[in-house]
Amino acid sequence: MRVALAVVSLLVLIVGGVVVFDQFESRWQDHQAAYFHQALAQAKTDAERAALESRQPKIEQTIVTAFAGPGGETRIDRCQSCHIAVDDPRFASSKQPLATHPYSEAMGDIFRNGRWERRHKFTDFGCTVCHDGQGRGLDTADAHGEGEFWPAPMLGSTIQTGWDKEIASHLHGKEFLQANCAQCHTAKDFAGTPIVARGRELFFKTGCFGCHRIEGLSTGTLGPELTEVGKERKLDYLWGHLVNPRAYTPTSIMPQFKLSDDDKKALVIFLKSRRGSNPAESPTEAFRLNAAVTSAVPESVIPSEAMTAAAETSTPRGEKLIQQYACLSCHKLDARDGGISPDLSYEGLLHDGPWLMDHFHNPRSRVPDSNMPAFGLPENDFQAMAAYLLTRTAPPPAATPAETYKSLCARCHGDKGDGRGINAIYIDPAPRDLTKTEFMVSKPEARFLASITLGVPGTSMPAWGKALSGDQIKGVLDYVFQTYVHEPRRQLKPRKVPEQNPVPMSAASAARGEAIFLQRCTGCHGRKADGHGPNSMDISPRPRNLRNSAFIRNAPDRRLFESILYGVEGTAMPSWMDYGLAQNEVGDIVNYIRSLNEPAK
């Protein structure tokens, strides 16, 4: 009993002692003591020596009211509790934390009367307004923002725990601080932030502005707004998302642009600089400045030479615009290839003027699930670009079927014919997997010939009949069957399918169809019939979007009936006849689907 009491009371004493010691002994005190000691050795006058000897370590803090902190509150920066020599030029060659903050003309410091004067005095600006980090932290990990959940780790130096190592290896360097310079120095051509300016240029050059909105810069709506992306996201996310958008958001339709590491860095720094507010200006000033920007396309995008060349005939101007508007960061044209969107080289053969203009104004009016943004460019620019594209009428070279497949089909359908070409993930509906034998052998040749010759409306498959001869198309189809389909065509039993829907179209029929649709079809095709049902993500090919009007209006009743009654081989669509759907019920469903795609009155 007594032994236990003695042991416990000693333990309490030890734990208490450790806690007290831990609370009242900090590293910053050691750093300050070391500074006083070293400064004393360099002191020249007795007064200086006496002043240093009388100084005790204490928390040094700067209270900055002029530049709001992350939450809009006063910044409290205690960095100088450890970094106490930042303003002492004698410590220029010392190691951190006791090193002088470098002076540089690039930051506006002036060398005058044999010594440097700072442009941004720490008493006025503090530290975190430029460096980020946690100003109140008194412990290295806290102050530098090393913890995974601190939103603002020190730019260009602190790598948080949990960041991908490969990504983090790109995120070191003083140049990242330019993102914070640009918080106040917002001028486009500010000399101190060349990388932000480069990133801004790339934002327009690679077409980012088409999808993303940034207040005062761009008006895209297809992707998330980026006005405050620098506040919401950390460097690792920005970099990782540029490298592979689907690493963070599996359903993202953002293309994986071909960017060099330098370009990625410039874009990341530019995006990090977008925090939605300038700490040096009041909200009222900011509103006034942003309200002045109304144009959908900021002047910075419209290349000046294209503007002055408006008198030029529209065709060469259109070609120039296509180069300058970053079309080719996605599309292919001759040798240049963005590797994301369809080839424009034969556009004059494949599409006509109205199609092009409609597609420019709203790509989804022609391909409902297209990931191309409606760029909102000036009308005469669209006309010039369409005029140029319509001159692209040189037919593809009359090569062997294998070469034709490689140059025209493989971009989407893939070199192996498996529907996984370089731009396949950006195409919705996805390109047909030509190796799916079940499907390929169960459809008549005429259907394939029609799909190639006439194209498939509402999808990215163009009417190749306008660019290739009938023999060439037949040759390519034979090549596909020889190379990718290893089974002979199957002779199907004759199917009992009506040519015309026997159930007349009526509101009552569509309502009955909807009831059946909600019971039977929504698992895959979705409650909105848009092909995004809960099971759709696990199915390949994906369920058809039944609101793709261009496709549905072009599909004859016979095809819809056959697909529903007998299922589609090689896909997840079952034969609903086996699940007890009668022909008149299928007729109701077809009427319901047709009613979804009636033109708006």
Next chain:
Amino acid sequence: MGAAPSTNEPAGPPAQQHGDHDTARQIPRRNFLAWLSGAGVVGSLVAGVFSTFVFMKPRVTYGQPNRFLIGHPEEFPSGARVAIDTKRVCIVREGNKVAAISTTCTHLGCIVAPSQTGFQCPCHGSQFDVDGNVTGGPAPKALAWFQVSLTPSGELEVDKDNEIQTGTYLSV
């Protein structure tokens, strides 16, 4: 603790046995343990009370720091009397001598303004001469003078925690 009487008896004889050999130096095991427990309890109490009292005095507050830089000496030409209201000091320079005088009125804490004759308080009319000595009004004592020093970067630093005698200048 109900076991206390019973432990007394068995602990007795061994103490007596040992007592025969070396009664003066031998500390009974029971007493030793009691001492140890006592030291533990008292030690923890002392540590607890100490840390409680230390916590009562904050190590840092939300006010502006009392030691701050005010700029290079050249920014204050001879004869300048520059009041910095946000810091509540007036920088005085005469020839190559610099000093910092408080501009907080010693009466009720208003900010005094430099005037022709020295300083004047706008609240209750206290008047001070150029050195901050009271010349009129309700102020009970002279304005404080603060320590000014030259930092290694060549800037002037005022330390408001360090009051010095009226008329003590820093030579620059």
